[in-house]
Amino acid sequence: MIPNRIVLALTLAALSVCTAAAQPKLTREQYIDKYKDLALEQMDIYGIPASIKLAQAMLESDNGNGRLAREANNHFGIKCKSTWRGETISHDDDAAGECFRKYASPEESFRDHSEFLDKSDRYQELFKLDPLDYKGWAHGLKKAGYATNPRYAELLIKIIDDNKLYLLDEGKELVPPIMGTPSEERTEPIAVIAPASPAEIVDVDNYSVSVQGRNGGHTVYRNNGSQFVVLREGETLDAVAREFGLSVKKIEKFNDFDAKTRPAPGDMVYIRAKNKRSQNGKLIHVAKEGETMHGISQMYGIRLGNLCGINRRSKDSEVTAGQQIRLM
Numbered sequence: 001m002i003p004n005r006i007v008l009a010l011t012l013a014a015l016s017v018c019t020a021a022a023q024p025k026l027t028r029e030q031y032i033d034k035y036k037d038l039a040l041e042q043m044d045i046y047g048i049p050a051s052i053k054l055a056q057a058m059l060e061s062d063n064g065n066g067r068l069a070r071e072a073n074n075h076f077g078i079k080c081k082s083t084w085r086g087e088t089i090s091h092d093d094d095a096a097g098e099c100f101r102k103y104a105s106p107e108e109s110f111r112d113h114s115e116f117l118d119k120s121d122r123y124q125e126l127f128k129l130d131p132l133d134y135k136g137w138a139h140g141l142k143k144a145g146y147a148t149n150p151r152y153a154e155l156l157i158k159i160i161d162d163n164k165l166y167l168l169d170e171g172k173e174l175v176p177p178i179m180g181t182p183s184e185e186r187t188e189p190i191a192v193i194a195p196a197s198p199a200e201i202v203d204v205d206n207y208s209v210s211v212q213g214r215n216g217g218h219t220v221y222r223n224n225g226s227q228f229v230v231l232r233e234g235e236t237l238d239a240v241a242r243e244f245g246l247s248v249k250k251i252e253k254f255n256d257f258d259a260k261t262r263p264a265p266g267d268m269v270y271i272r273a274k275n276k277r278s279q280n281g282k283l284i285h286v287a288k289e290g291e292t293m294h295g296i297s298q299m300y301g302i303r304l305g306n307l308c309g310i311n312r313r314s315k316d317s318e319v320t321a322g323q324q325i326r327l328m
Helices: 004-022 028-046 051-063 068-070 106-119 122-129 134-142 153-165 236-241 248-255 293-300 305-313
Strands: 088-091 098-101 207-215 220-223 226-230 268-270 284-286 323-324
Touching: 028 051, 028 106, 028 207, 028 248, 051 068, 051 134, 051 153, 068 088, 068 098, 088 134, 098 122, 098 153, 098 305, 106 122, 122 134, 248 268, 284 293, 293 305, 305 323
Parallel strands: none
Antiparallel strands: 088 098, 207 220, 220 226, 226 268, 284 323
């Protein structure tokens, strides 16, 4: 006679299999809707394009339906590596029974993927790319050895184009028809329709900046791989946010604005996430009287947290004339 405890164990195992089989599979559209906000959050923190984040997750996890995603919340197929100290799961990949990371939640998987790229030397060139260059990111991931599939970059780009995920990188809403339809030829989000007014002239000798074009009433400038406008007299962040289809909260994140640091007329207001370091070839900024870490971060299009980290300072650290501030 089979002991009751063994019968119970077999019954529970059978029920588990049946339950898993009964769960409907996520479609690509459902996956995007479920995880796009998480991808956007990680883009704001780490600078990884949301389009790339989602495309990698969908490709690696079969839209959340693969075993690693279902049983280990591993949406990016990240293996254990020697540095991993968390839970693990055994899974057949390039070889049988390989060690993969196991997470408590999908959110933890998305965060670990960001840190995995951010802290690995071989992926650092990706963070120097234009934040909107998802194709560069796709080819860069393949070149750096993220996956062995020779078509990895093509597959990522197709997912992004077919679902118009690049709209997320541009701070725009995904609107129908977007899912599962052939990609359409993209038009530039910002078109040159008029020259800049004298009030919007930016001192180009101060830092590397170029005119991108106009959207509505603002001239859009490009600096260190990001884009910004100049705040006008009497203008609010809400007005800028509405013009570019963004939320005020996102504008504040892009510019490291808080209760103590608010923009004034003539200030730069970024409408895309700033970069993590200088891409303009300049290593050092010699501070002038009255400058702040926040002001320098705006001047060079570098995120305040990263600039402070490079210089081992806090965001409220006093800056005195003649001090050297590292930019990369």
